[in-house]
Amino acid sequence: MSQQGERLLEGRVVIVTGGGRGIGRSHSLELAAHGATVVVNDLGVGVRGESSQEEPADAVVAEIEAKGGVAVRDTGNVTDWAAVRSLVANTVERFGRLDAIVNNAGILRDATITSLTEQDWDAVIGVHLKGTFALTKHACDYWRAESKAGRPVAGRIINTTSGTGLAGNVGQAAYGAAKAGIANLTLTTALEGSRYGVTANCISPVAATRMTAGTGIAQPGAADGFDRFDPANSSPVVAWLASERSGWLTGRVLRIDGNTVHPVDPWSVRRGYSAARGGRLDAAELDAGLRVVLGTAPAGLAGLNIIS
Known part of the structure; x- marks a missing residue:
């Protein structure tokens, strides 16, 4: 078991998208505290992806450097294929390696399905899902080439999903679809x-950020002073996942709620029922059969063949 204060990422180089604010900022600081060189990617845009005059990546880099760490900023757009390819290439050229990526960048444009526009759908899917794939693709190209050249590879990809991506939420069709896609892309x-x-691997943090304002998540911390919704709560998990030590774990979604980590199983097959008389299912049987297996009707209805 690791000792408190042990640095897990000495000599490793990590890219964090959306690393200038909120959860991404916490990840960047935690990674640097464990000895990683951090490339902080952030456009500095608003929650909806709108332009702003802010440069949060610079502030995070300065904070890391003030503590003796090494960090650089990148302001490329994760939806820009060429920019992301350059991000990976420039990182390798400057530091000689790339060891992990943290796909964290995201925007929100919430609306019910009947109010959601094509533009807003494309924007949200673009940043979350395409952005995650773009960095994954270019990083994997690099790692595959390294492996084929006979050099050792311990590449780590940490993606970000959400409760909406795992269970849905009213008004978040685009966001939820993108986050569900990210979970599957991880597998x-x-x-x-x-x-x-x-x-x-993929994390699903429970956290209060500017993206959750007005959702009810931003609640006060516990009476003992521990804040269940602190964006930094998931960052130790990210630091461990970015390390060589986590190499035994892959293809998992981890839900992080306060100081607890819950592994999340993917879609699972429940008990079902077979056609009562063999052969094809009968549409007329479906109502009764599904009511039984889903627990909305008493078991034991005549003629149903329930399969565990």
Whole structure:
């Protein structure tokens, strides 16, 4: 077991998207505290992706450097394929390596399905899902080439999903679809990346940030002073996932609620029922059969073949 204060990331280089604010800022600081060189990617845009005059990446880099760490900023847009390719290439050129990526960038444009516009749908899917894939793709290209050249690879991909992506939420069709897609992308990346030394895992933080304002998540901390919704709560998990030590774990979604980590299982197959007389299912049976297996009707209805 690691000792308190042990640095897990000495010599490793990590890219964090959306690393200038909120959860991303906490990740960047935690990674640097464990000895990582951190590339802080952040456009400085508003919650909806609108332009602003802020440069949060600079502030995070300055904070890391003030504590003796090494960090640089990047302001490329994660939806820009060429910019993300350059982000990976420039990181490797400057530091000689890339060891982990944290896909954290995101925006919100909440609306019910009947009010959601094509533009808003595309914007949210672009930043969350395309942005996650773009960095994953270019980082994996680098790691695969390193592996084929015979050099050791311990690549780590840490993606970010949410409760909405796992269970849905009214008014968040685009956000939820993107986050669900990220969870599934993680599973596929884990399967493919294992061939060349790369793991892929996904976190689902419970946290109060500017993106959760007005959702009821931003609640006061516990009476003992521990804040269940502090954005920094998930960052130790990210630091461990970015380390070589986590190499045994891949293809998992971890829900982080306060100081507790819950592994989340993917879609699972429940008990079902078979056609009463064999052969194809009968549409007329479906109502009674599904009511029984889903627990909305008493078991034991005549003629149903329930399969555990």
